[in-house]
Amino acid sequence: MIETERDKANLREQRDKVNLPDVSVPEPSLNWGAQLPWVGMREIEVPVKVKLPQGAMLIAGRLDLGVSLDRKEARGIHMSRLFRLAMESLPQNELTLSLLSDLATRSLETHAELSTSVKLALKFNLPLAREALKSQGLGWRNYPVLIRFEKRVNAEASLEKALLEVDVLYSSTCPASAALSRQLNEEASLNHFTGDEIRRDELKQWLHSPASLAATPHAQRSRATVRVELAPSEWGRDLAELLASLVNRLEDALGTPVQTLVKREDEQEFARRNAENLMFCEDAARRLMQALEASPEFLSFEGEVAHFESLHPHDAVATFAKS
Structure with missing residues (x-):
């Protein structure tokens, strides 16, 4: 008995297919010459259901999904089957690694006669609320995932x-430039105060004058890209929560993540944090390594930090990894 409209639609589809040619059907008499390690689709537009503290949200995603073509007499795979699985799975269910594992398993089941491996890649921007450093403001950041x-x-x-x-964005202030600026500021102060004693009010007046700041260190927006292999014991966790935890861990290690809403008190606090966290790209890479090494849920990791130099027309880059 046909019980649902979907059953009726499937029956009509099967009936219509009887008279349609299918050039992808394997023919034992043919040999197309080689196995292919991956065949599929890239940049499939699909919404993903992400659970945030503010509630579940559908976010625009892009999916790469494909399988191996191991049977030489088969001309191709069934891309429509993979596409349909993605549309039935991702928009309707909360995003977890268990869900992606199920999608991978079902993709292979639809290609049992053709394939022994499946690879997928899902990318989207994870929205996270961010509080201002000092004021009561709030803003949002979109983190590429x-x-x-x-x-x-x-x-x-x-x-x-x-x-x-x-990916996380942060500010990096050059330690060498800070030391050189400090020396010029020292020289300017010594040239201004020629006596052996300095009155408190004179010092305050000097420090508030533009002449007291002889130089400032250069700083720049920087980016850290980090990849981690997650232990299977963690696959059942809420994926948005896990990603947010990873982002927070990286930003805490760096100390100077870029901000959203900024008032004067926030900008002053940001300047203080930059002075407290002077970093070459090597320093940033080692900070991230230390933070990730303390995380048992990660079997391995690798990453790259890039400082988009304001002093140079090129970037300063460091990579790191632990297998």
């Missing part, structure tokens, strides 16, 4: 791997 999931099956076992990638 990339989730990769791979599954391979053979006669003995199946192997799965999950990777998370996030």
Whole structure:
């Protein structure tokens, strides 16, 4: 008995297919010459359901989804099957790695006669609320996120791997430039005060004058890109919460993440934090390594920091990894 409209639609589709040619059907008499490690679709537009503290939200995502083509007599894969699975899965269900694992498994099931591995990559911007440093203001940041999931099956076992990638922006003030600026400021003060004693009110008046600031260190917006391999024991966790935790850990390690709403008291606090966290790109990379090494949920990690130099027309870059 046909019970639903979907059952009726599926029956009509199967009936219509009978008279439609399908050039992708494997033909034992043909050999197309080679196996292909990955065939699929890139940049599939699909909304993803992300659970935020403010409630569940549908966010625009882009999905790469494909399988291996292991059967030489098969001309191609069934891309429409993969597309339909993605549309049935991601918009309706809260995003977790278990959900992506299920999508990978079902993708292979629809290609059981053709494929033994599947790879997918899902990217979107994760919106996180950010409080001002000192004032009562609030703003939002969108953090670029990339989730990769791979599954391979053979006669003995199946192997799965999950990777998370996030970008964070921060400010980096050059330690060398800070030292050189400090020296010029010292010289300016010594030239101004020629006596052996300085009155408190004179010092205050001097420090408030433009002449007291002989130089300032250069600083620049910088970016850290971090990729982590997540332990299977963590796959059931809420993915948005896990990603937010990773972002917070990285920003705390750096100390100078970019801000949203900024009033004067916030800008002053940001300047203080920059002075407290002078960083070469090497320093930033080591800070992130230390933070990630203290995280047992990550089996491995790698990353890159890039300081978009205001002094040079090129960037200062450092990479790091732990297998």
